[in-house]
Amino acid sequence: MNTTKALHILKDNGYKHTKQRKKLLHLLQLYDQYLSVKQIWTDFQEDFPGASYDTVYRNLYTLSELGIIESTQLNGEKHFRFHCDTHGHHHHFICTDCGKTSPIDICPMDDVRGMLPEHQIENHTFEVYGKCPRCH
Structure with missing residues (x-):
C-alpha cells in the first residue's frame, strides 16, 4: 500500500x-x-x-x-x-524494540479449524513478538 x-x-x-x-x-x-x-x-x-x-x-x-x-x-x-498487500494472507513477527516487522507466510488457522469442526470462525489474529537481529 x-x-x-x-x-x-x-x-x-x-x-x-x-x-x-x-x-x-x-x-x-x-x-x-x-x-x-x-x-x-x-x-x-x-x-x-x-x-x-x-x-x-x-x-x-x-x-x-x-x-x-x-x-x-x-x-x-x-x-x-x-496494510501489506504484497504478500497475500500472512502474519507478522514484530520487534518489540524497534517495531520493524517481518512477514510470516504461514497461518495456523487450518489446524485450528480442524480442532473446532462445529465452530464458525469469523476472524483471527496471529503475531509473534520478540527482538529482530538488529535489536538482539
Whole structure:
C-alpha cells in the first residue's frame, strides 16, 4: 500500500482529501512499521500543532476500517501500519524494540479449524513478538 493508493480508497469511499489525512498516510509510509497513536500524533503535531489526539485516533480507525492500514496490540496499546498487500494472507513477527516487522507466510488457522469442526470462525489474529537481529 502507498499514499496514492490510500488516497484513492478514501475518495472512493466518500472521504475528502485533506492535508491532515495526507500527513498521516505519509508518516505511515515513511516509517513502514507498527507505530503507536502517540508516536504518530507526536510527529503529526509538527505540521498541525493544534490537532487533538482524538482526531488522529479517529482518522487511524477510519483508515483501518477501509483496509488501508492494519493494527495490532503491543504492550497493551494499539499500533498501526500500512496494510501489506504484497504478500497475500500472512502474519507478522514484530520487534518489540524497534517495531520493524517481518512477514510470516504461514497461518495456523487450518489446524485450528480442524480442532473446532462445529465452530464458525469469523476472524483471527496471529503475531509473534520478540527482538529482530538488529535489536538482539
